[in-house]
Amino acid sequence: GQQLNQSPQSMFIQEGEDVSMNCTSSSIFNTWLWYKQDPGEGPVLLIALYKAGELTSNGRLTAQFGITRKDSFLNISASIPSDVGIYFCAVHTGTASKLTFGTGTRLQVTL
Amino acid sequence: SAVISQKPSRDICQRGTSLTIQCQVDSQVTMMFWYRQQPGQSLTLIATANQGSEATYESGFVIDKFPISRPNLTFSTLTVSNMSPEDSSIYLCSVAVSSSNQPQHFGDGTRLSIL
Numbered sequence: 001g002q003q004l005n006q007s008p009q010s011m012f013i014q015e016g017e018d019v020s021m022n023c024t025s026s027s028i029f030n031t032w033l034w035y036k037q038d039p040g041e042g043p044v045l046l047i048a049l050y051k052a053g054e055l056t057s058n059g060r061l062t063a064q065f066g067i068t069r070k071d072s073f074l075n076i077s078a079s080i081p082s083d084v085g086i087y088f089c090a091v092h093t094g095t096a097s098k099l100t101f102g103t104g105t106r107l108q109v110t111l
Numbered sequence: 112s113a114v115i116s117q118k119p120s121r122d123i124c125q126r127g128t129s130l131t132i133q134c135q136v137d138s139q140v141t142m143m144f145w146y147r148q149q150p151g152q153s154l155t156l157i158a159t160a161n162q163g164s165e166a167t168y169e170s171g172f173v174i175d176k177f178p179i180s181r182p183n184l185t186f187s188t189l190t191v192s193n194m195s196p197e198d199s200s201i202y203l204c205s206v207a208v209s210s211s212n213q214p215q216h217f218g219d220g221t222r223l224s225i226l
Contacts, residue, residue, distance in 0.1 A: 033214055042115075042203050042217030043154070088153060097142050097207040099215055101154045 004089055004102035012108045019076040021105045023089030032065050032072035033090040033099070043088060047074070081109050113138050115218035117204055123224045124194055131190045132221045134204030139184035142207040144215065145177070149200045157202075160187040194225045 006023045013019055023032070031050050035043035047058050049065035049072060056063055060077045072089055089102040114137040124130050134143065143160040158166040158179055166179035181187040191198055201222050205215040 031212055035217075040219070040222075042205075042219045045112075045214050045216060048214050092212045097209075097212055097215065098144070098156060098159065099154075099205075100156070104153050 004091065004100060006087075006089060006102040006105050008105060009103070010106040010108070012110060013079055015079060015081060015109055015111050017079050019079055019083070019107065020073065021075075021087060021107075022071060022073045023102045024071040025091070026070065028069040029091040029093075030069070031092045032063070034061075034063050034072070034074050035088045035090060035101075037086045037088065037104075039085070046087075076107075079107075079109050081111065083107060084109050112216045113140060113206055113208075115204060115206060115216060117218040117221050119221055120219065121222035121224075123226060125226055126195055128194055129190055129192045130194065130223065131188050132202055132204075134187045134189070134218055136185045136206050140206040141184070141209050142213075142215075143181060143187045144205045144207075145179060145187070145189045146203040146205060146217075147200045148203060148220070154203065157189070160189075191223065194223075196225045199223060199225045 004023050004025050033048050034046045036046050037043045047056050047063040052069050053067045054065040062075045064073045087105045090099045093100045116135045118133045145157045146154045148154045156169050157172045158168040160166050160179050160181040162181045178190045201220040203220040204218045207213045207215045
């Protein structure tokens with residue numbers, strides 16, 4: 001099946017730094033979603049992208065739908081301790097809103 | 112977005128037993144899904160829970176192992192049958208308001224450990 005590769009796998013940054021992560025695939029998709037999962041909780045939707053080239057922000061988060069429709073990027077500006085967690089990209093596959101998730105990027109923020 | 116409640120939140124079970132996980136939504140939704148998240152891994156779709164009919168299972172998952180019910184538009188159950196240590200995972204319920212590629216929203220999951 002489709003595979004979404006996220007990079008980096010994990011990252012340790014200092015509070016206040018900006019963060020960039022990406023998600024790539026060999027297949028074309030029509031939507032890209034970004035979720036964050038905190039320890040002990042389910043994933044929470046951060047940003048949804050529906051159009052190639054689209055750039056969308058949600059507070060300190062900005063995500064872009066790659067022009068080739070095979071990738072997406074998530075940036076976090078001025079990181080804070082509560083940004084700690086696992087970030088997943090996801091795409092709709094098949095029919096009826098089914099999702100395939102990426103491999104995840106684990107973010108650690110040090111003070 | 113919909114509020115999704117899963118029960119139990121965690122459990123420790125004996126090998127060979129079965130456990131039923133419940134997912135309750137505070138509003139009617141078109142689509143309900145069940146995912147598995149193995150330790151340190153990403154989420155994998157088990158099946159789509161269809162109201163009033165048999166669930167649609169993904170490759171590698173079968174009804175005998177993971178029977179699913181969905182009696183109405185706000186409730187679904189997933190049973191993990193004849194459990195083994197390999198079934199130790201987080202099981203998550205998610206919902207989508209419509210079937211037209213809408214984002215899914217997740218419950219907090221059920222953390223299952225098999226001894």
